[in-house]
Every structure is written in C-alpha cells, then in structure tokens.
Amino acid sequence: MYQIALCDDEEKEQDRIEAYLQGYCQEKQQPRWQIRRFFSGEELIQQITQKEYAPDLVLLDIFLSGITGVETAETMRRIGLWMPIIFLTTSRDHALHAYEVDAIQYLVKPVDRRRFFCAVDSAVEKIKRGKPRSILVKTAGGVRQLFADQILYCESQKNYQVLHLASAEYKVRMTMESLWKLLGSYSQFGRCGRSYILNMDHVIFVEREEIAMDNGYTIYIPRNKAAEFKKAYFAYYFKQAT
Numbered sequence: 001m002y003q004i005a006l007c008d009d010e011e012k013e014q015d016r017i018e019a020y021l022q023g024y025c026q027e028k029q030q031p032r033w034q035i036r037r038f039f040s041g042e043e044l045i046q047q048i049t050q051k052e053y054a055p056d057l058v059l060l061d062i063f064l065s066g067i068t069g070v071e072t073a074e075t076m077r078r079i080g081l082w083m084p085i086i087f088l089t090t091s092r093d094h095a096l097h098a099y100e101v102d103a104i105q106y107l108v109k110p111v112d113r114r115r116f117f118c119a120v121d122s123a124v125e126k127i128k129r130g131k132p133r134s135i136l137v138k139t140a141g142g143v144r145q146l147f148a149d150q151i152l153y154c155e156s157q158k159n160y161q162v163l164h165l166a167s168a169e170y171k172v173r174m175t176m177e178s179l180w181k182l183l184g185s186y187s188q189f190g191r192c193g194r195s196y197i198l199n200m201d202h203v204i205f206v207e208r209e210e211i212a213m214d215n216g217y218t219i220y221i222p223r224n225k226a227a228e229f230k231k232a233y234f235a236y237y238f239k240q241a242t
Helices: 011-027 041-050 069-079 095-100 113-130 176-183 223-241
Strands: 003-007 034-038 057-061 085-089 105-108 134-139 142-147 151-157 160-165 169-173 189-192 196-199 203-207 210-213 218-220
Touching: 003 011, 003 041, 011 034, 011 113, 034 041, 041 069, 041 142, 057 069, 057 113, 069 085, 069 142, 085 113, 105 113, 134 169, 134 176, 151 176, 176 196, 189 223, 203 223, 210 223
Parallel strands: 003 034, 003 057, 057 085, 085 105
Antiparallel strands: 134 142, 151 160, 151 196, 160 169, 189 196, 203 210, 210 218
C-alpha cells in the first residue's frame, strides 16, 4: 500500500484531491492508498524529520501559509528524499521552480481529473521503476535516508546503533530491536548475536569466530553465534542461487 502525503491549506481542495485518488484506485483496480493530510509545509516536514514519515508520493500546493510548497519540496530533496512530487497551484508562475526540485507534474487548479490521473500514472511508474530500498533514520546531522544496499553492517553500542557504510558511518539513538524492525524485511540482512546486523551481500566468509566483510573489517563473535549466522548466510545464498 502506498503512503500518500496531501499538503494543502484548503480543506475543500483536500477533499477534491482525495476523491480523485480514490477514483484513481478504483479505476486502476488498486488497493486504496493510505492518505495523510497536512495543512502546511512545516507540518509535513515535522512528520518527516521527527516521526520518520516517508511518503511514496507527495501532492503539494505551492501557496501555503508559512513556507511555500517549493520550499517544502527543497527541504525534502535536501534531506535526500527521492519520492515523486506533484504540485497543485492556482498560478503558472512557479513552474520552473517546480521542475528544479524534479517534480513529476505541475497542475493548475481547478485540477482536471484526466490530467490528474495522467500525473499519478507517471508517479506510480516512477515508484515502481526506481524506488530505492531505503530506511529513514535520525542522526546527529539530521534525518537521513540511507539505502539498504549501501549498509554493510550495524553495530550496537549501548543505546546507540552505528550503521557502517562503505564511505561513511552514522550513529543513531535507537535500540537494536527497533533497527531490526527497519532492516529485517530486507532478505540480505541477518542478525548476528545481540550486537550486529550484517548485510550478507557484503560478507566474504564466515569461519569459527570470524566474519570477514568486503570493506576489510573482521567481526569477532562467540563461535556459537557465528555458527548460527553461518547457517543463515548459506541459506540466503542457496535461495539466491535457485
């Protein structure tokens, strides 16, 4: 189910667009999407940065009370969020700015139903074609979107988890269980004792108490924990090969 963020400071417009979205799902025979309404760009950004909300598609009015829709989109892109954006507005004056933040479409109100459906078609295709496998975490430098394939391994340090990437590492304040809820749905990740989550695509070998990673790092753990992980590691690669 797609998560849709609808940001407009007029409730009647929100009602209209939500009805269009429901009509789209019905016409395309898709399950209904989960739509969340926002009345300002600040409210949407707050949910993204503080609640780690990551919508699949954003429908964004340009003329909002407070920061504009363009400023809202710029903030999302600066954070690193990739999702398609469709602008809804009463003026054509900001079309250039809209495309500078890689918006899918720029629709002038009152929004035509047919054109709206075409814009959503484009957004859905982009989601299906290019949706990165990623998680959203809060680091000391702010909220970041990290692509799952780039995470080599995660190491527990009391109340913090250190996420090791090939070119950087990020320390996040959360439990290992909470992090596992984010990464456990990706088949390449496996738990290794209480202290590690490993990306099996980046494991070179598992032997006795040692697990060698392709960044040159060796993880030392008790032999029984290594044996458990080794079973999961070979099961993963057997499944990949079949």
